[in-house]
Amino acid sequence: MDSKIFMKDKDKALFRILLLCLGNLVLGFGNAICLQTGLGADALNVLFQGTAAFLELPVGTASLVASGVMVAATCFLDIKQLGIGTVLAPFACSFGIDVGMAVLPACTWFPANYGVMLLGVCTIAFGLALGIYADCGKSSYDALIYGVMHRTNWRYHQIRWGLDLLFLAAGVLMGGRMTPATVIAVVVTGKIVTGFLHLLNKTNILKNE
Numbered sequence: 001m002d003s004k005i006f007m008k009d010k011d012k013a014l015f016r017i018l019l020l021c022l023g024n025l026v027l028g029f030g031n032a033i034c035l036q037t038g039l040g041a042d043a044l045n046v047l048f049q050g051t052a053a054f055l056e057l058p059v060g061t062a063s064l065v066a067s068g069v070m071v072a073a074t075c076f077l078d079i080k081q082l083g084i085g086t087v088l089a090p091f092a093c094s095f096g097i098d099v100g101m102a103v104l105p106a107c108t109w110f111p112a113n114y115g116v117m118l119l120g121v122c123t124i125a126f127g128l129a130l131g132i133y134a135d136c137g138k139s140s141y142d143a144l145i146y147g148v149m150h151r152t153n154w155r156y157h158q159i160r161w162g163l164d165l166l167f168l169a170a171g172v173l174m175g176g177r178m179t180p181a182t183v184i185a186v187v188v189t190g191k192i193v194t195g196f197l198h199l200l201n202k203t204n205i206l207k208n209e
Contacts, residue, residue, distance in 0.1 A: 016136040016206065020085040021092040023130025024139070028096020030123030035097075036106045037113040037120070039181035042189070043164035043171070044141060046182060050174030063090075067140040074140070077147030083137020090139070096127075117181050118188075125189055129196035133206065156197075157190030164190075 034042070044066075052062035067090070074081055107116045132142055141163075148159045164186040172178050 012206075013136070016134045017084060017088065019206075020131050020134035020136055021088055023127045023132075023134060024089045024092035025096040025099075025127070026130060027124055027127030028093040028098075029100040030096075030120045030125075030127055031093070032097050032100020032104055033120030033123055034117050034181070034185075035101065036104050036108075037117045037181070038106070038108040039113055039117050039179050042121075042124075042182060042185040043168040046171035046176035046178055047167040048171070048176075050171035050176030053175030070140040070144045074143040074147040077144070078150035081138050081143040081146045081150075085131065085134065085137030086140060086143060087137070089131060089137075093127075093139075114181070114184075117184070121185050121189055122192060125192035126196050128189075128193045129200055132193075132197055133200040135206065155194070157194050160190030160193070161186065 031042075031045075047066055048063040051066050052058060055062060055065070057065070071082065071086065107113050128139075128142065132138060132146075137143075138146060145156060145159050145163065148154065148163075149156065152159075168178060168182065168186060
């Protein structure tokens with residue numbers, strides 16, 4: 001009997017990890033959709049760009065530096081938000097970006113590029129919601145957001161708005177590039193993530209505490 005229970009728990013843990021990887025794969029693909037519009041990056045990527053320019057590092061290395069700072073902050077806020085997903089998420093997301101950039105055509109003509117960009121933002125939001133729903137360790141950014149939620153009465157989209165604006169300002173000051181699409185992404189992403197997460201919780205595929 002104990003063995004059967006163990007196997008069920010083990011299978012559930014594996015399913016959560018696979019769901020998290022799928023979510024971050026979708027997240028990366030959504031990033032590729034946005035990149036193919038030529039409209040610039042979201043607030044987090046502006047921060048990575050600015051950090052890279054300021055520290056004279058490759059963007060990939062700069063993203064690891066910024067993510068490391070977010071993980072360190074989460075350790076003080078709520079270490080329970082970290083887990084195996086925090087390690088796996090960047091690799092799955094990177095693979096999704098590479099696949100998307102390889103298969104998606106560029107769409108840079110106005111106004112179609114803004115429509116495609118909004119599709120990319122929705123795809124990003126769905127990927128983020130899947131990763132959060134998997135509940136086996138969040139990405140560094142979402143771990144930070146939930147860490148702040150743990151210490152305050154603020155909601156996900158409110159905290160994301162605040163951090164997006166903070167990261168956007170810091171990124172621009174350090175040399176990152178902001179476009180109108182960046183502002184649109186800041187305004188709508190958090191709310192769309194919340195909506196997708198609400199729908200996923202209704203499915204009861206996983207019983208998250």
